[in-house]
Amino acid sequence: MSLSFLEIHNLRNINHTKIEPAPRLNIIFGKNASGKTSLLEGIYLLGLARSFRSHRAGSYIQMEQQKTTLHGKLKSEQSENITAIGFEKSLKNTELKLKGEKIRRVSEIAKILPIQILGPESHSLLDSGPSLRRKFLDWGVFHVEHNYFEVWKRYRRALRQRNSALRTNPRIVSSWDNEFCETAEQIDNFRREYLASLKPRFLDNLAQLTDLEGLKISYRRGWAKDNPLINQLKTSLERDKQAGYTGRGPHRADLVIEYEGVSVDQRLSRGQQKLVVYALKLAQASLFDTRNQSCLVLIDDLQSELDEEHRSRVLQLLSNTESQIFITTTDANLLETSYWPEKKMFHVEHGNIQEVV
Numbered sequence: 001m002s003l004s005f006l007e008i009h010n011l012r013n014i015n016h017t018k019i020e021p022a023p024r025l026n027i028i029f030g031k032n033a034s035g036k037t038s039l040l041e042g043i044y045l046l047g048l049a050r051s052f053r054s055h056r057a058g059s060y061i062q063m064e065q066q067k068t069t070l071h072g073k074l075k076s077e078q079s080e081n082i083t084a085i086g087f088e089k090s091l092k093n094t095e096l097k098l099k100g101e102k103i104r105r106v107s108e109i110a111k112i113l114p115i116q117i118l119g120p121e122s123h124s125l126l127d128s129g130p131s132l133r134r135k136f137l138d139w140g141v142f143h144v145e146h147n148y149f150e151v152w153k154r155y156r157r158a159l160r161q162r163n164s165a166l167r168t169n170p171r172i173v174s175s176w177d178n179e180f181c182e183t184a185e186q187i188d189n190f191r192r193e194y195l196a197s198l199k200p201r202f203l204d205n206l207a208q209l210t211d212l213e214g215l216k217i218s219y220r221r222g223w224a225k226d227n228p229l230i231n232q233l234k235t236s237l238e239r240d241k242q243a244g245y246t247g248r249g250p251h252r253a254d255l256v257i258e259y260e261g262v263s264v265d266q267r268l269s270r271g272q273q274k275l276v277v278y279a280l281k282l283a284q285a286s287l288f289d290t291r292n293q294s295c296l297v298l299i300d301d302l303q304s305e306l307d308e309e310h311r312s313r314v315l316q317l318l319s320n321t322e323s324q325i326f327i328t329t330t331d332a333n334l335l336e337t338s339y340w341p342e343k344k345m346f347h348v349e350h351g352n353i354q355e356v357v
């Protein structure tokens with residue numbers, strides 16, 4: 001699937017715009033504050049119904065307007081099928097549409113429109129707590145394993161109920177243990193399998209982008225090895241009661257990335273960290289190619305923190321995937337895109353977006 005049409009109404013400084021992106025590479029260029037990141041935000045909102053920039057409800061709705069409205073058309077590569085999607089957000093209401101029908105769950109759109117975002121904040125995947133890395137992993141598993149979302153919801157419910165019992169009704173805590181352990185094992189297996197397919201791609205990408213030979217990535221599942229989770233829940237029951245919280249399980253998992261025995265966020269330069277994150281996220285994107293599906297990759301400010309050689313390496317790596325790519329930059333001359341067969345350039349100025357031909 002690629003986004004073949006996008007219409008935006010009242011998103012930040014974009015009043016109204018319509019574009020027809022290329023199926024592969026799209027370069028969005030313009031001065032600071034012209035509206036480039038807002039365009040990416042529009043695409044992201046369409047696929048995920050939330051912003052990657054701000055969690056404050058509706059902060060992206062244009063000042064003095066009531067709502068943001070987005071329309072998109074997705075074109076399948078295999079057939080000529082077009083799927084219409086829509087998103088409308090006012091301060092009170094969110095409305096999602098798929099094929100002209102209102103839908104309630106954003107996962108229905110997320111399933112057909114996987115989106116990866118890489119931007120100036122991407123290094124936070126490495127230097128903030130484990131929860132972003134679990135989300136990263138779970139996003140990948142969600143797109144591969146169609147049962148994952150259901151299992152994950154069951155697990156979250158069991159965890160919530162167990163935690164609440166720990167605080168208010170300790171006698172019934174263990175009644176949640178079977179459901180908790182059953183779903184925990186499934187989540188763990190799914191994550192492990194996924195990481196096994198991701199890892200070789202990640203290491204290949206890393207070798208293309210950097211000279212960081214010997215960088216290690218490993219998975220910590222959230223409870224000790226060689227001892228069933230159910231036993232560990234029993235032995236840590238008193239501690240859990242005191243904490244009011246379940247201390248073991250997949251909600252404590254992490255993806256550990258180390259270079260020369262030190263966590264990468266403590267050891268690598270910002271540019272190197274950025275490249276590690278590119279290698280990870282583009283490995284995820286490339287896994288879609290193997291399943292005849294493709295992923296949208298949004299890259300905000302490619303040039304920041306990358307020198308000419310590394311920008312060029314990133315572009316070369318991108319050119320090997322089937323993903324549809326949107327890259328923003330303040331200076332289109334900084335991006336060497338001559339080896340791309342198909343591309344479109346869009347110039348952004350004061351919220352107006354024009355294709356450059």
Ligand SMILES: Nc1ncnc2c1ncn2[C@@H]1O[C@H](COP(=O)(O)OP(=O)(O)OP(=O)(O)O)[C@@H](O)[C@H]1O
Binds near residue numbers: 039
């Ligand atoms: N709710 C809003 N209503 C109107 N304008 C807004 C709103 N939120 C942000 N803006 C403005 O929209 C403009 C475009 O912002 P955006 O972040 O898209 O720019 P950009 O082209 O990505 O810039 P940079 O190159 O600095 O990253 C900015 O001037 C910003 O102040």
Ligand SMILES: [Mg+2]
Binds near residue numbers: 037038300301
């Ligand atoms: Mg920007």
